[in-house]
């Protein structure tokens with residue numbers, strides 16, 4: 001099964017994607033981590049990617065698409081769980097991983113801000129959070145709508161504890177197996 005976990009910053013999407021991939025025994029592909037790895041290198045590409053990430057902006061579509069395409073060149077027979085791709089409609093039209101199911105972890109603006117205030121990553125500074133939220137509303141929400149219209153979206157409220165959200169995802173999958 002090819003699964004995407006999507007949601008705003010602070011929704012716990014990476015945590016849920018990790019839990020799910022572990023439970024299903026399939027590979028986990030985290031776009032943010034792949035990009036962070038590129039950014040850690042002292043190369044022109046590394047600096048370009050790192051600068052965008054530090055500002056909370058989206059990394060260029062071409063770089064992102066090339067990275068995920070390479071990663072999914074020989075996809076696992078049983079599928080995979082993706083966190084963080086696609087984030088723009090252009091990315092989707094350049095490379096479509098062909099998801100069977102998309103879990104949308106929804107969270108209100110206030111809840112997002114409350115949660116982020118507790119975190120202390122470098123890209124969680126107020127102006128960076130603002131940029132990340134803007135990117136989410138502008139570029140990623142249309143993707144979510146696209147999957148909703150395709151009829152493969154499952155919306156789950158991320159306002160619950162981690163285990164509860166994980167249980168809801170599992171229950172949905174079990175009920176639809």
Ligand code: AMP
Pocket residue numbers: 009031032033035052053056057058059060064083084085086087088091132
């Ligand atoms: P994440 O850990 O998934 O929130 O991603 C961290 C950062 O990586 C984002 O704020 C973006 O700068 C970058 N990033 C991750 N995925 C993508 C993507 N699909 N397109 C563009 N930038 C991305």
